[in-house]
Amino acid sequence: MKMFMRYCSFLGCAFALAVGMLAPAAHAQQPIKIGMGISQTGALGGGGKSALLALHMWADDVNAKGGLLGRKVELVVYDDQSNPATTPGIYTKLIDVDKVDLLIGPYASVPTAPIMPLVKQRDLLLMSNFTFKLNRNLKHDKVFNNSPWSNEEDLADGVLQIGRAAGAKTIAILAADQEFAQNLANGAKSIAGRMGLKTVYEQNYPPSTVDFSAMIRAIRAAKPDIVYVCSYPNDSVAILRAVKEIGIGDSVKVFGGGMVGLQFTPVIVGLGSLANGVVNFTSYAPGKTMDFPGVRDFLDRYSKKAVAENVDPLGYYLPPYSYAIGQMIAQAVTATKSLNHKVLAEYLHKNEMQTIVGPIRFDALGERAKPAVPLVQFRSLVDKDVEQFRKPGRLVIVYPPQYKTGEAIVPFEKARN
Amino acid sequence: MFAWELLAEAVLFGLLVGCFYAAVSVGLSISLGLLDVPQVAHPAFLVVGSYGTYLLGRHGWDPLLAGIALAPVFFVVGILVYRFYYETFEKRGEDTGVRGLAFFFGIAFIVEVLLILAFGVDQRSVDAPYIGASVALGDVRIPIRLLVAFGTALLLTGGLALYLAKTFTGRAIKAVAQDGVALRLMGANPVRIKQWAFGIATGVTAIAGAMLIVVGPVDPNLDRVYIGRTFCVVVLAGLGSMGGTLVAGLVLGVTESIVLTMFGASWAPAVAFGLLLLMLGVRPQGLFGR
Numbered sequence: 001m002k003m004f005m006r007y008c009s010f011l012g013c014a015f016a017l018a019v020g021m022l023a024p025a026a027h028a029q030q031p032i033k034i035g036m037g038i039s040q041t042g043a044l045g046g047g048g049k050s051a052l053l054a055l056h057m058w059a060d061d062v063n064a065k066g067g068l069l070g071r072k073v074e075l076v077v078y079d080d081q082s083n084p085a086t087t088p089g090i091y092t093k094l095i096d097v098d099k100v101d102l103l104i105g106p107y108a109s110v111p112t113a114p115i116m117p118l119v120k121q122r123d124l125l126l127m128s129n130f131t132f133k134l135n136r137n138l139k140h141d142k143v144f145n146n147s148p149w150s151n152e153e154d155l156a157d158g159v160l161q162i163g164r165a166a167g168a169k170t171i172a173i174l175a176a177d178q179e180f181a182q183n184l185a186n187g188a189k190s191i192a193g194r195m196g197l198k199t200v201y202e203q204n205y206p207p208s209t210v211d212f213s214a215m216i217r218a219i220r221a222a223k224p225d226i227v228y229v230c231s232y233p234n235d236s237v238a239i240l241r242a243v244k245e246i247g248i249g250d251s252v253k254v255f256g257g258g259m260v261g262l263q264f265t266p267v268i269v270g271l272g273s274l275a276n277g278v279v280n281f282t283s284y285a286p287g288k289t290m291d292f293p294g295v296r297d298f299l300d301r302y303s304k305k306a307v308a309e310n311v312d313p314l315g316y317y318l319p320p321y322s323y324a325i326g327q328m329i330a331q332a333v334t335a336t337k338s339l340n341h342k343v344l345a346e347y348l349h350k351n352e353m354q355t356i357v358g359p360i361r362f363d364a365l366g367e368r369a370k371p372a373v374p375l376v377q378f379r380s381l382v383d384k385d386v387e388q389f390r391k392p393g394r395l396v397i398v399y400p401p402q403y404k405t406g407e408a409i410v411p412f413e414k415a416r417n
Numbered sequence: 418m419f420a421w422e423l424l425a426e427a428v429l430f431g432l433l434v435g436c437f438y439a440a441v442s443v444g445l446s447i448s449l450g451l452l453d454v455p456q457v458a459h460p461a462f463l464v465v466g467s468y469g470t471y472l473l474g475r476h477g478w479d480p481l482l483a484g485i486a487l488a489p490v491f492f493v494v495g496i497l498v499y500r501f502y503y504e505t506f507e508k509r510g511e512d513t514g515v516r517g518l519a520f521f522f523g524i525a526f527i528v529e530v531l532l533i534l535a536f537g538v539d540q541r542s543v544d545a546p547y548i549g550a551s552v553a554l555g556d557v558r559i560p561i562r563l564l565v566a567f568g569t570a571l572l573l574t575g576g577l578a579l580y581l582a583k584t585f586t587g588r589a590i591k592a593v594a595q596d597g598v599a600l601r602l603m604g605a606n607p608v609r610i611k612q613w614a615f616g617i618a619t620g621v622t623a624i625a626g627a628m629l630i631v632v633g634p635v636d637p638n639l640d641r642v643y644i645g646r647t648f649c650v651v652v653l654a655g656l657g658s659m660g661g662t663l664v665a666g667l668v669l670g671v672t673e674s675i676v677l678t679m680f681g682a683s684w685a686p687a688v689a690f691g692l693l694l695l696m697l698g699v700r701p702q703g704l705f706g707r
Contacts, residue, residue, distance in 0.1 A: 042638065045538030177683055207680030208642045210633050213430050213560065214677035221423050234540060237634055245551040245560035266539045270634070274549070308539060 013085050031074035032067070032339065034059075034329070035100030036392070038129075039089035042082025045230060046109045046264050050312040051129060052077060053305060054319035058326030060294070062309040068333045076100050084111045091115045101339045104325055105129050107318065109180045119143065125341035127325045128366075130283075130318060132183050135365045141344040143366040144328070146285050148322045150363065152187025154371040155281045158399030159228060159257040160191050162279060162375075166253040166410040171198065174215060174239070175258075181230035182332035184258035185313030188228045201225050208234065212242040220249040227252050227412075233261030240247065240274045252412040256280040262378075263317035265386060272383030277415030279377045279408060284316045284357065289403045294356040295320055314389055375399040377408050377415065391405035426557055427678035428671055435561040435670020436631060439645060440530035440570030441625040443652035445579055449648075451594040452611050452658035453504065455514060456519040459530040460647055461488050462619060464525045466626015467541075467635040468532060474543040480638065481569060484627025488620040493533075495619025498524070501611045525640060531636035541554040548631060566628045571663075573624060578659035590614040596655055609676035655706025664704060668692070 036055075039048030041243055045086045059073045069075055076098050078090045087106055094100045095118075103119065105112045105128035112131045116138050119126045126144040128134065133151060135143045153190055163171070171192050175185035178247040182204070192199060203215055216239070219227060227248060231239055236259040248255060256278040261267045263282045268275060286299075312319070331353055332344045352361040361369040376395040381388065387392050398408040409415040424604045441463055466487060469511055472569035474485035542548075547561040581587035587612045592600045597607035629635060629643075654661030671693055673685045680688075697704065 041533050041538050043538075043636075049538075203682055206685070209644060209682055209685075211434060212675055214427060214565075214684060217426050218678055219425060221420060234634065234636065235543075237540060239548065241633070242560075244549055246558050247560075266538075270540070270542055389641075 001265060006175070010115070010125070013092055022200075026197070028343035029071070031072040031332075032102070033074050033076050033098065034100055034102045034104060035076040035094035035099040035131055036092075036104040037078045037080035037087050037094075037111070038104075038108050039082040039111065039412055040079040042080075043234065044082040044108050044111070046266060046312060047318050048080075049309075050264075050306065050315055051107050051318040051322040053309060053311055054095075054298075054302060054322040055326055056332075057302060057305065058323045062326070062330055069071045069337060070332060073118075080106050080111050082111060082260050084114050087111045087115050088118060090352060091118055095124070095132045102329060102341075102344075105131065109183075110178060113179065116140070116143070123341070125345050127329060129322060129325060131367075132180050133367065135367070139365065141349070141364075141366075142341055144345075144348050144362055145367050146325050147362070148321070148357070148368060148372045148374075150369070150371045152183040152368070152369040153191055153409070155184050155258050156191050156228060156280075156314040158290070158373070158375040159248045160188065160195060160197065160226060160381075161280055162225035162408045162410070163254040164195055166225075166408075167252050169196075169198060170200045170222075170224045171184050171197045171226040171228060172224035173199060173228050173230075174201075175206070175220065175230035176207050176209075176232055176235055177204045178232070178259055180260070181232065181258065184230040185228070187212055188230075189370070190256065196225070205235070209235065210238060213246055215239075216242040216246045216248065218245060220363070223249055223251040225253050226253060227255045229255070230258035231260065233264060233267055235409070237263035237271060240271055244274050248412065250411070252280055253410045264402070265312040265316070265389070267390070268378075268381075269384060269386050272381050272385070275378040277412050278379065278380050279375055279398060279411070280377050281373050284318060284320055284323070284396070285374055285376050285396075285397050285405075286316070286390065287392070287397060287403075287405045289405055290358075291399060292358045293354075294354055297321055316389070320357045324353075324357045324360065327355045328353045328360065363389050364377050372403070373400070374403045377406075379409070379415070393401045420667060421554070423678055424675065425502075429557065429559070429676045430563070430676030430699065431671030432667055432669070433559070434674060435566045436570040436663070437563070437566040437628060437649055437666070438646055438670050439666025440566070440573050442647040442654075442666060443574050443662050444618040444622040444625060444649060445525055445647050446651050446657060446662045447577075447590075447621075448461055448615055450651055450654075450662075451590060452614055453594070454499070454521075454611075454615065455506075455518040456521055456618070457518060457540060457644065458525040459618075459622065460530065460643040461525040462491070462622045463629055464635055464637065464640045464645060465528060465533065466623040467630035468536060468626075469629040470630050471635070478545045480548075480627045480631050483563070484624040487623035487627070488537070488551065490624040492616040493634055494619035495616035496612050501613035505610070526531075529637050534582070536637065538636060540636045541630070542634040543630050544632065554668070562631050566632050569624070569628055570582070570666075573621060574659055574663045577621065580617075581659060586610070586613060587629060590617075605609035608610045649690060652701055653693050653696055655703025658703070658705035661703060663704030668704075689706045 039045045063072050081084045107129045109131045120140040128145045130147045175181040250301045262280045291385045306313045330346045352359050374397045377398050396406040397403045445459040448454045466514045469487045470483040550561045551558040593607045593610045650665045654665035676685045
């Protein structure tokens, strides 16, 4: 019996020793898991799927070079269905069940806002994806937003500057009743107030609105010089159709500003000539002024994959910035040789990241220290032609000065024709 | 100074949009109003009709002709759906309402997911000479697509009202809504009549779906926007009244349009449903119900 017990003890010790020696090696071979919920269905699905493709491309590129810290990168992805109610559960699962090493946020503010308390509570690093000042109240020191803006005024400033230069004195503001659009509208109102522009029409509409004829008629009756629109994709299409049918009036010098959707290829191809003359924010437009190292190569490779996967074939809006998230993660992990969230966050705060969308430096709240939001004016667009957007002169960058490729054509009716 | 011209425009556009609301609700008026079938999947079928129109549109079909061509297919689908519903729920009698509701909700969700899998989540639209163009009436420009939807809706609701009033089968459909047993005693099979009626309700949904994609782009989630409007119109009308459906649609359309224009877009859904609640409180049978 004693001999048997000694024999079992010896076996147990040997086993424990073997596990202890093999565990670090096994762990080292385990991939670095990066988790996210991202819209693959729902209103934001078009953008989410293109962003996801870009992130997969980044992961493939990194793994082709040996991964990070000698480990492969693996993306753990769930579909949040563009529904903010799903994201807390998804991210709790990513953290507690999937035990991912790092987190990337959902696409856009609406699905990301609900997980902010979670990441703050757990003191986790979050690379957020095209959100809008979600950290302003929580002030979590480990949130970093990849979008080219830092506050609500960055998207309105250019439009109002162009309008004022053209002699504008009045403004109409039309905004969807949801977080992103309301932030943009507030930004426009702040700038308009400082510029002395009189608000002659202001309307918030429910996100489910499908017909904008009434609002466009009311705007036309108010005779504004600037029409600043903050809308989501479905609304943007319906609004431009209504403008074509009803007319917006000859007084309008500048139209557009914060219309989400006009950055997505299927939407803008569908709109075609309806979008002519509109001045709107984007994140990237082809041209010498935005020819950052690596971006053309990325877009060429992305385009081939996107066609095969039936997502946005041009990828001008989200994909380069989603790829940039990956690049920033890679730089931070490689430089610090760590996956510790505190260490990575400190690195991201202190250093300028080199990405395919240019250099990115963050402020204390994890927003862009220096905004870089290009405004484009759509010109000479024809209907149902994807390839036209690769040609010069269709997406003319009219603001800010460092990215400008042409002057804005005003008034709006002249630019449309 | 009060903008009378703006109000007049609001009423005009409200009438156009209201007629469209009536057309997208008329199928539900038959299935829920006359047949007492809790067809909450009606807006989902509407969206399927839109996507069917989109597919035919890619082959050069005019949207409205596409809707008419799809109507017989939808008619057959409606018959099959009703048959399944009858055999599974109605025939067994107990808790038909709740279980039937769950059944049709399930169909609605499945349809939505299938549409997402087949078409993706992006919006789809169609082209036609009357989409994007407008006609000037003095200073007012009226989108031709709304005029087309208005005219089609009038023909659809008028045609259905005539069918139900003047044809033998139509009167049998109205009779089965009143007393199915009495109808059986007169030699007609109520189940076959209801099956036929459900087929018609689904068939007209194809045409309404074609109008939906003419009026604006569609995506697989659009049924959720219309579920409230269609049920509002049907209940406001009085269950089973075709003429009432038209009037209720116009009431909803004009109310929404006036509130949108004069008071703000955020109030429009609340006022429309407020009107519904008021009607249910004052006259629960609806405007034209008995």
